[in-house]
Amino acid sequence: MSSTKPPTKAKTVVIGAGAVGCSVAYHLSELGAEDVVVVDQGPLPVTGGSSVHAPGIMFQTSPSKIQTKTAHYTSRLLSDAGVYDEVGGIELARSEERMDFLRRRVEWATAYGLPEPELLSPEEVTEHLPLVNEEEILGGYYSPTDGRVDGISALQWYVEHSSADFYGNVEVTDMEVTGGEIGAVVTDDGRIECDRCVIATNNWGYQTGQLAGLDLPIAPVEHQYVVTEPMEELADADSNVGENTSGLDVPGNRDIQEQMSEGPHRPVGRDQDHSLYFRTHGDAIGLGSYNHETLSVDPEAMGTNTEESQASVRGFTEEHWTKPTHRYRDKSAKQAFDELLPATADAEYAATENGIFVFTPDGMPAVGPTEVDGLWSGLAIWWTHSGGYGRIIAEWMENGVPRLPSGPVDTGGIHVRRFEPHAGEKDYFVDRGDTRYEQVYMNVEPRWQPDDHRGLRTSPFYAQQQALGAEFYQSGGWETPQWYESNADLVDRYADRIPEQDGWQGINRSAIEGAEHLHTREKVSMFDMTTFSSIMVEGDGAGEFLQRMCSNDVDIEDGQVRYSLLLNEGGNILADVTVVRLDSEEYMVTTGGGNSPGIHGGWLEDHAPETVSVTIEESARSTIGLWGPKSRLLLQRCTNADVSDEDFGYFTAKQIYVGEVPVVALRVSYVGELGWELWAPSEYGQRLWETLSEAGRDLDVRPMGGGALESMRLEKGFRLWGTDIDTDSNPYEAGLPFAVDMDTDFVGREALQAAREDGIDDRIVPLTLDDSTDVMLSGRPVMIDGEAQGYVQAGDYGYSIGESVAYTYLPDEYAEAGTSVQIRCEGETYDATVRGEPLFDAERDKILR
Structure with missing residues (x-):
C-alpha cells in the first residue's frame, strides 16, 4: 500500500479497492502482472463500500455452476488466508415448498462438487443453532464449508499480499477513451495513463461506466441489518472466534462496522421463507432482512463514498423492519425473527443499518471486456464470489482464458456484453434489479418469465403470433413464442405420445410443445428465428x-x-x-x-x-425456419428458384425470392428435418409469413415454438451455446x-x-431414462457408484423417440454407450443409460432427403 500520490502512468489501473478490486489486483500479481495501480475514493483498506459494511455471510450453493464454483474458490482462498470463519451454513425450511427447494440445494451442491451437503431434521438443526425455535421449522440444508469472511481483515490481507500499488482517498473523475480504447484514468489527484483498466466500483458501477460512455445496467438496492446487544443466551460464545485482527481504526458507521469485526461461533443461517438471514457476533446476533419492499437507490445519486454522503442512503428505516410492507409476505422481519429466534424478541439493537448492494437485470455478475478496448468490468459481485471472479478476470486479462484452478469457466451468463441494447436504460435496469432483489430468497420456477417491460422487442411476425395465441417468453429482450394455442387441436392427435409432466418438472410447460414437435416431424412448420x-x-x-x-x-x-x-x-x-x-x-x-x-x-x-x-x-433481418418433410413442396410453391436436392443441396445457400420477398435461403436445419432458414430484411417479414402461411394451408403448415425446438434439437444432438457448450468446453x-x-x-x-x-478427459454424451418419462432439470447430478461424475446440462422429453433425454459431460471412462448411471432430480433417483448420438435419424435420411 502506498500513501503517496498515484503515478502518472501504469500498465493497469483498477478502480475500486473493495472485495473485487483487491481480488483482481492480488490475482494479477499472482500471475506475474507488473505495474498495477489500485485507486479508491475511500480510505484503505476500510473503503466504506459494501465490502466493509456487509455481514460477510457466505452461502456457496447456487443453481448456477459458476456461482457455486466461484463461491467455493473464494471460501478456500480466504480460509487459507486466515480471514474466513468456516462455521458452516444452515438454510431453514418453514414450508413444504421450501423443503423441496432444500432438496434441490443438495442436488446442486452434489452436482457442482461442494463437500458433504446434507438435509437436517428440525432436531439436528437446533443442535447446531439452539436459538432456533424447533416448532417453527420442518428441517434444514447444511453446507459445512459455508461461513463468514472478515471483510476488513480480508481487504488488508489482499493489500499486503499483492505487488500492486494501492492509493486511497483518490476519486476518479473521468476516463479518457479515444478511438474506442481506454487511454487514461483521470483522478482528483492527477491523470494516470494506462493500457487497461478494471471497473470494480460495484455500488458506483453505473456512474463509473458513464465516465467511459458505457450504460452499465447496475442497480443499487438497500437491505436491512441489525446487531443486538449482548445476549445472555450467547454468553458462552468464544470471543476469540473471528475477531478482527487487523488492528485498524474503522471510520464511517462505527457501530455496525465494529460489530462486524466479531465473527460467528455457530453456523450462519437463513430463513428463506421470510427472506431473513442471521449470524452470531460473539455474544450478540446479527439479523438481516430482505423482507420489505424493494428500496431502490437512484444509481446516479450514490454520491461519493463518505459517511456524510451515504447517511441518507444507509439510514435505518424502522418501518421496513417492524411492519409487513413486503407485498409477498404478511409478516414483518421483526415478527418473523421473533417467531424463529424467540430469544431476540425483546433484545435491544446495538447497531442498525440499511446496506447497499447491486443487481443486474438478470441477477448475475457483469464480468469481462467491455465495448471499450482495454476496459474491463468486475461488477455486481458479492463477497461470496469475489475471490473466484477476481481470479477469472485476472486470468482472462493475462492469458485470454477465463478460468479457475479447476479449469476454464463458462462466461455466457456473466459476460458484461451479454445485455440487450435497451438494458442500459435506467428505468429498465432499476425495475429489473428490483425484481432480482425480490427473487434472492424466492422459489423461482423453471422457465420463469418477468411480467414487466414486455413487448420491447418484437419480430415482424408478432401480430400474427398474437392472433395464433402464442405463449411468449423473453430471450435477449425479444418476445419469442414457446408454443401456440392455435395448435391445441394437435394434442388430441398425438395424445398417446405426449406423457404428462407433473410437479416442478411440469411447471410452465404445455403438451402443445410436444404436439408441435411431432407435427413438424410429420408435416411442416414455421419457426420464428428473428432472435x-x-x-x-x-x-x-x-x-x-x-x-x-x-x-x-x-x-x-x-x-x-x-x-x-x-x-x-x-x-x-x-x-x-x-x-x-x-x-x-x-x-x-x-x-x-x-x-x-x-x-x-x-x-x-x-x-x-x-x-x-x-x-x-x-434487428435488420427477420428469419423463418421452414422445417419438415413437406417444407420443399411448400417453398417450391412460393419461388421460381429450383429448390430440389440436386440444385439446392444441404449446407448451401441461394439468394432467392419467396413471393415478392428477397431472401437469403440457407439449406440448414436445427431440428433434424428437411428444411431451410429464410433470412429476409425486417420490413418484408410480415409478407414472408403471410406468403408461406397461405401457400401451405392444404399442407397443414403450422407455427412452432421454442419448446418444440428444444426437444427436437436434443434428439438430434445439436448443441446450444450457453447450455451444452460454452467457454468451459x-x-x-x-x-x-x-x-x-x-x-x-x-x-x-x-x-x-x-x-x-x-x-480428452471429459466428453458430452446423451442419456435416456430407463423407466421414466419425467423431464430432467439442468444442474442435477449424474451419479455412478454413488459419486457425482457430471450434471445435467439440458433435458427434455424426446417425443419422436419416446424417451426422456438428458445431456451431460462424463469422464471418458464412463462415456461409452451402454454405461448405467443415475440422475438425482427433485428428490428422486432415476436410472439412465449413456447412449450414442444422434438419438434420432442417425443416417440423416430425413435431413438430406
Missing part, C-alpha cells in the same frame, strides 16, 4: 480474416455454407456459427439469439483488421471434432492441439 443474428463480414481480406477466426475451413465457394466454431486463446468455445459465403468479399455469419450478438459479434469486431467491416445485424469435449480443421491456422489452435495430445 438469431446475422453478422455481415465484408471487405478486402474478409475470407482470410474469417479463416483465422473460425476453427473450421471456411475457404469455401460462393453459395456454400459451413458450420464452425469461434474459439478463445485457450481453445475453448466462444460461439458456434454458420458461415455463408455470398461472394468473394462478402460473408454472412449467423449465430444464436439471446445474449449471443453482443458477445460473439463483439469478438469479431474486436479482431477485425482495418480493411474488413463487421456489422452486427441484430473445447470442441473435442463437446463432440464437435467435425467443426475443426487442424490444417488451418485459427485462434486457439495451439491450445487445442495440446489438449488433444494430452487426451
Whole structure:
C-alpha cells in the first residue's frame, strides 16, 4: 500500500479497492502482472463500500455452476488466508415448498462438487443453532464449508499480499477513451495513463461506466441489518472466534462496522421463507432482512463514498423492519425473527443499518471486456464470489482464458456484453434489479418469465403470433413464442405420445410443445428465428480474416455454407456459427439469439483488421425456419428458384425470392428435418409469413415454438451455446471434432492441439431414462457408484423417440454407450443409460432427403 500520490502512468489501473478490486489486483500479481495501480475514493483498506459494511455471510450453493464454483474458490482462498470463519451454513425450511427447494440445494451442491451437503431434521438443526425455535421449522440444508469472511481483515490481507500499488482517498473523475480504447484514468489527484483498466466500483458501477460512455445496467438496492446487544443466551460464545485482527481504526458507521469485526461461533443461517438471514457476533446476533419492499437507490445519486454522503442512503428505516410492507409476505422481519429466534424478541439493537448492494437485470455478475478496448468490468459481485471472479478476470486479462484452478469457466451468463441494447436504460435496469432483489430468497420456477417491460422487442411476425395465441417468453429482450394455442387441436392427435409432466418438472410447460414437435416431424412448420443474428463480414481480406477466426475451413465457394466454431486463446468455445459465403468479399455469419450478438459479434469486431467491416445485424433481418418433410413442396410453391436436392443441396445457400420477398435461403436445419432458414430484411417479414402461411394451408403448415425446438434439437444432438457448450468446453469435449480443421491456422489452435495430445478427459454424451418419462432439470447430478461424475446440462422429453433425454459431460471412462448411471432430480433417483448420438435419424435420411 502506498500513501503517496498515484503515478502518472501504469500498465493497469483498477478502480475500486473493495472485495473485487483487491481480488483482481492480488490475482494479477499472482500471475506475474507488473505495474498495477489500485485507486479508491475511500480510505484503505476500510473503503466504506459494501465490502466493509456487509455481514460477510457466505452461502456457496447456487443453481448456477459458476456461482457455486466461484463461491467455493473464494471460501478456500480466504480460509487459507486466515480471514474466513468456516462455521458452516444452515438454510431453514418453514414450508413444504421450501423443503423441496432444500432438496434441490443438495442436488446442486452434489452436482457442482461442494463437500458433504446434507438435509437436517428440525432436531439436528437446533443442535447446531439452539436459538432456533424447533416448532417453527420442518428441517434444514447444511453446507459445512459455508461461513463468514472478515471483510476488513480480508481487504488488508489482499493489500499486503499483492505487488500492486494501492492509493486511497483518490476519486476518479473521468476516463479518457479515444478511438474506442481506454487511454487514461483521470483522478482528483492527477491523470494516470494506462493500457487497461478494471471497473470494480460495484455500488458506483453505473456512474463509473458513464465516465467511459458505457450504460452499465447496475442497480443499487438497500437491505436491512441489525446487531443486538449482548445476549445472555450467547454468553458462552468464544470471543476469540473471528475477531478482527487487523488492528485498524474503522471510520464511517462505527457501530455496525465494529460489530462486524466479531465473527460467528455457530453456523450462519437463513430463513428463506421470510427472506431473513442471521449470524452470531460473539455474544450478540446479527439479523438481516430482505423482507420489505424493494428500496431502490437512484444509481446516479450514490454520491461519493463518505459517511456524510451515504447517511441518507444507509439510514435505518424502522418501518421496513417492524411492519409487513413486503407485498409477498404478511409478516414483518421483526415478527418473523421473533417467531424463529424467540430469544431476540425483546433484545435491544446495538447497531442498525440499511446496506447497499447491486443487481443486474438478470441477477448475475457483469464480468469481462467491455465495448471499450482495454476496459474491463468486475461488477455486481458479492463477497461470496469475489475471490473466484477476481481470479477469472485476472486470468482472462493475462492469458485470454477465463478460468479457475479447476479449469476454464463458462462466461455466457456473466459476460458484461451479454445485455440487450435497451438494458442500459435506467428505468429498465432499476425495475429489473428490483425484481432480482425480490427473487434472492424466492422459489423461482423453471422457465420463469418477468411480467414487466414486455413487448420491447418484437419480430415482424408478432401480430400474427398474437392472433395464433402464442405463449411468449423473453430471450435477449425479444418476445419469442414457446408454443401456440392455435395448435391445441394437435394434442388430441398425438395424445398417446405426449406423457404428462407433473410437479416442478411440469411447471410452465404445455403438451402443445410436444404436439408441435411431432407435427413438424410429420408435416411442416414455421419457426420464428428473428432472435438469431446475422453478422455481415465484408471487405478486402474478409475470407482470410474469417479463416483465422473460425476453427473450421471456411475457404469455401460462393453459395456454400459451413458450420464452425469461434474459439478463445485457450481453445475453448466462444460461439458456434454458420458461415455463408455470398461472394468473394462478402460473408454472412449467423449465430444464436439471446445474449449471443453482443458477445460473439463483439469478438469479431474486436479482431477485425482495418480493411474488413463487421456489422452486427441484430434487428435488420427477420428469419423463418421452414422445417419438415413437406417444407420443399411448400417453398417450391412460393419461388421460381429450383429448390430440389440436386440444385439446392444441404449446407448451401441461394439468394432467392419467396413471393415478392428477397431472401437469403440457407439449406440448414436445427431440428433434424428437411428444411431451410429464410433470412429476409425486417420490413418484408410480415409478407414472408403471410406468403408461406397461405401457400401451405392444404399442407397443414403450422407455427412452432421454442419448446418444440428444444426437444427436437436434443434428439438430434445439436448443441446450444450457453447450455451444452460454452467457454468451459473445447470442441473435442463437446463432440464437435467435425467443426475443426487442424490444417488451418485459427485462434486457439495451439491450445487445442495440446489438449488433444494430452487426451480428452471429459466428453458430452446423451442419456435416456430407463423407466421414466419425467423431464430432467439442468444442474442435477449424474451419479455412478454413488459419486457425482457430471450434471445435467439440458433435458427434455424426446417425443419422436419416446424417451426422456438428458445431456451431460462424463469422464471418458464412463462415456461409452451402454454405461448405467443415475440422475438425482427433485428428490428422486432415476436410472439412465449413456447412449450414442444422434438419438434420432442417425443416417440423416430425413435431413438430406
